Amino acid sequence: MRRSKLLYVPFWATYVFLYAPIAVLVVMSFNAGESAYTYEGFSLKWYGELAGDDRIMNGVVNTLIVAVGSTVIATVLGTLLAVGLARYTRSKLLDAVSLMPAVLPDLVLAIGLLVFYGMIQLTLGLYSVILAHGVFAMAFVAAVVRTRLSGADTSLEEASRDLGAGPVATFMRITLPQLAPGIVAGALLAFTLSLDEFVIAFFTIGNAEPTLPIVIYSMIRFGVTPKINALAAILLLVSFTAVIAGQRLTKIGESRAQD
Amino acid sequence: MLKIDGVSRTFGDVTALDGVSLEIGQGEFFALLGPSGCGKTTLLRIIAGFETPDAGTVTLDGDDLLSLQPNRRPISLMFQSYALFPHMTVAKNVAYGLERERLPRQEVRQRVGEVLETVGLSAHASRKPAQLSGGQRQRVALARSIVKRPRLLLLDEPLSALDKKVRADMQLELKRLQHEVGITFVVVTHDQEEAMSLADRIAVFDNGQVRQVDEPIALYERPRSPFVADFVGANNLFPGVAGGSGGIESETFGELAGTPLTELEPGTEALLAVRPEKIELADENAARGLAGSVLDVSFYGGVSHVSVDVPGRAKPVLAAVQGAATLSVGAKVKVRWDAGDAVVMAAGQ
């Protein structure tokens, strides 16, 4: 069918809109001057300053600790939950509960956990953020693994049970290997979501040393410098590489699955 | 009425149509027949306006069609998938084209009612397509196409999605409708039986070219090229060179009797084709014929098919006989035919 040339205007406008701010950010990170707004020539000095900033470096470390911790929790519990929901119950209610953290506004989950931690008088810190991130990350892992499960062949599991294996042995020897790509994808998703998560971490970290998104947030509130741009440029590079690598991986996974 | 002249279309390095010329008359039921990928659907889409040819012209009653947008052409297309709008009722689907002509509501309602009556779906007017059977959907698609009273109706594999029983009914229905509304029908099909039973004339396509345009009986009895002889109906083919007496000279079987359709220079490579129902199975001691043994007998109700293994031929010779065959597998026979029933054509093409 012929398509109207007019449609290309909003099409390209969308991409310009999505990428222009990012481009400006990156260009300004190489600014030799002091301002984050006016370009005064090329320099890498802000990248150097970045490496010397303890707050940022600690933020990076804390973010990684939280992301690893919550990913481990989410992957283990989410995978078990997905198998349990798909194979051992037909309850719509349990389904809804398992998806709830992914649908609920982050702010609501954040205040709920703040209230709960206050109630049990838990001293806030990185571990309270880890537990909090575990909640929504688990929902995403469970959702991804379930999609994979619904495509998997149940007759293999039935054959295993028929040959005398119990549910646990069947899970370890039959289900888990089949699910592996889904579990890896879910874990990657959980990890990325935790890395970027701000709202829940902001509410549940208390006075402890903050994660990177919180560090950036307070830096911005304090004032803008090209140092933030340099940090932004590095984070952009990391996420872009991760997404494109992930895309490649799923493609390889898919083509293997088709063999 | 519809005149297609030198139309060509290539997609990348695939030639879908290669200089196709056809003329289709007013009120004709015309079929484009060929194997899948032969270009017949591309031609249909060019006529409807969803493809543009690289070269050639298409005119309807002398008016250029190619310069018109698809929605301005007085042509209806019935899609192979029917392409019924799933969110509209049967009546809405049928009214869609009339509403685009901004006809008064009263007239739209009346014409929709009439056409649903014609296709026997008045009772289903307020149903959605998903609630209909395959055959009913096909009727809706047909009703939607003819209600606009187009000058030309194109049908893309109209019966392919139906099961065998419904198919036979719809075949009759299509013929009756065409007779009733008097619109020129052009049907695309890969099913030679469908084309034969429906159409007044058939154009056989192969590799983007028209091999032969003829009436069904002529096409069946006098194929002009090996492709047509092979594609239209079952045929027993014998290669050789044109002989002096009209038949061919076969390397393995010697002289075989036949009638050339066109003048053939003796000695040119030729092909002889005999229909199974023209083959006569004679006693093994008969004076004339090729000796062989019965390989298989299949009973089809009215006719039986007998395959005869003739030494010297890779494929068995197929013979169709009326009623149940009395031969048993392994019986020695001779196959033969009258010179007038075998067609001789030039090989290659």
Add this chain to the structure above:
Amino acid sequence: MSRSRGRRLGAFVFLTPGLTYLVVLLLVPLALVLSYTVFQRGRFGGVVYEFTAENFERLVDPLYLDVVIGSLKIAAVTTVIALLAGYPTAYLIAQLPRKWKTIALVAIVLPFWTNFIIRVYAWIILLSGPGLVNSGLKVFGIEPLELLYNEGAIVAGLVYSYLPLMVLPLFAAIEKLDPQLREASANLGASGLTTFRKVTLPLTVPGVLTGSLFVFVPSFGNFVIPELLGGSKSLMVGNLIRQQFLSARDWPFGSTLALALIAVLLVLLVAQAWVARRA
């Protein structure tokens, strides 16, 4: 017999850990928030367990109700803009050849996977007084505009952050559409615009609804974007909730605001499900 015992054992082994986690860290906290809405605030934060309707009375106080309505408006404008930009984009992506389709889709999602705060920050740089947009305007001799710290900046930030969530479901809906339906419409005499109005749009309504919900929900409850791009003047429900919990320390009222937030979203979810079923 042993089969059903196995099933019960399986259900126990697989469901218990995750569900326990969800009950403790999701359902109990939510129940707490819900219960706080009927209690009084403590003098130094916390809660006094005495029933009161005061929180709900405050909610309908114009002072706060206006914030809720203002947030609804901002979220609605954001959703409409995202839809107007997202639909043609998704429509064109769906028509692209296979290879380009993947690239175009990845390019839509890519910014979404970068840090959220960083994406918001980019708009401060663009819109602020000496920022790029004003520098551009200066070239044309236009005086610098007050672009940052207003509702327009909030909407820009929200659209920027959540546009991919609009494009993806729209793309899925448009892609699913049989292209022959559009051809059939043209064949029956409809112009491109009529085909869009009568065939394409009605059949992609579920995608429109899903995308709109995906954009509306995080926009409505947002507090980071209004805080960073909206300045002190523009408050949204999210900011109000944040204030009640982290500075005013009025947890009961904060909880009541959160309940209002959830209520609005529930209404939208139910409405979406209802329309989607009818379409």
